[in-house]
Amino acid sequence: MASKYPLVSIITVNYNQAEVTCALLESLNRITYPNFEVIVIDNASPTDNPKIIKQRYPNVVFIENPINYGFAAGNNFGLMRARGEYVLLLNNDIEVPPGFMEPMVSKLINNPDIGAVSPLIKFYYQPDTIQYAGYTPINYVTMRNFAIGNKTKDTGQYKSDYETAYAHGAAMMVPMEVVKKIGLMSYIFFLYYEEADWCVRIKNAGYKIFFIHNSHVLHKESVSTGKLSALKIYYLNRNRLVFMRRNVEGYDFYAGIAYQLFVAIPKNAFSYLLKGKIGLFYAYYRAIGWHLKHLFDKEIYENPSL
Secondary structure: OOOOOOOEEEEEEEOOOHHHHHHHHHHHOOOOOOOEEEEEEEEOOOOOOOHHHHHHOOOOEEEEEOOOOOHHHHHHHHHHHOOOOEEEEEOOOEEOOOOOHHHHHHHHHHOOOEEEEEEEEEEOOEEEEEEEOOEOOOEOOOOEOOEOOOOOEOOOOOOOOEEOOOOEOOEEEEEHHHHHHHOOOOHHHOOOOHHHHHHHHHHHOOOEEEEEEEEEEEEOOOOOOOOOOHHHHHHHHHHHHHHHHHHOOHHHHHHHHHHHHHHHHHHHHHHHHHOOOHHHHHHHHHHHHHHHHOOOOHHHHOOOOO
16 A cells, blocks of 8 residues: 555645634545545635534644644645655645545556646636646746636636646645655745745756646635735735746746836736725825835745754
8 A cells, every 4th residue: 555555644724713624624635546645735725614624633743833823834734744745735725535545546656757736726616617727837927827727617628737837836745755855845835935936946856847737726815815915916026026036037036026016016016096995095105115125135045854
């Protein structure tokens, strides 16, 4: 069993969404893959009762962080605890069908040059509609890219695996050997862009990233942070610039910074101001302010080891 079904450590981070996390665990109870452990990291949920997770699912490894160190850090705690040959990061707002894991494990076993895989991701509330079938590369000036197949009907059009620019952080399997080589996610991100940065490091280490066509999961997108929350806007914009500072060089870096500071962020921020959404407007400028305060911080460039 050990060779055909290597141990997979499934890691998920809970924050104030114990019932949502329990729904994920219930779906994991029905999977056909026979050799896995589940690690749940609670990031100091302030108003929810995360203890119900361990009460209902006593077999999971349940870790309660005393402080919310962020999504990247929560996953890192799980990675440090994981015993598996492979690790699977799953958002807590995912639910899975029974046979979703075997195709991903098989791909990694048979292709040691692949450093990360993600399945087809569909919308939980519209299960005939695709969220992700791979990513296009990020344009380092506009910092935009696209999820392949996003919001299109799933008609079985993706009939083969293929290399993609990035795995999707909502469902991402990585060999533990790769984690040992490249290190953990950067703590600096806290929330958003951590998995894109991790994928860049995986590729820089010489590995490929693949989309797996015959595995899928269902994603209840934005359960934790909301569609237009100030938290989401702040971290997306702060971390877009952090990602650039860590990964973009030369002309692209300076052109990209100029575009973000003088075109994209002002345009979006003032659109919220005109709509009277002062909190969302302020979130953009707090994101820029963070970088002014941390202009010379070496911590931004650190990659923690496992």
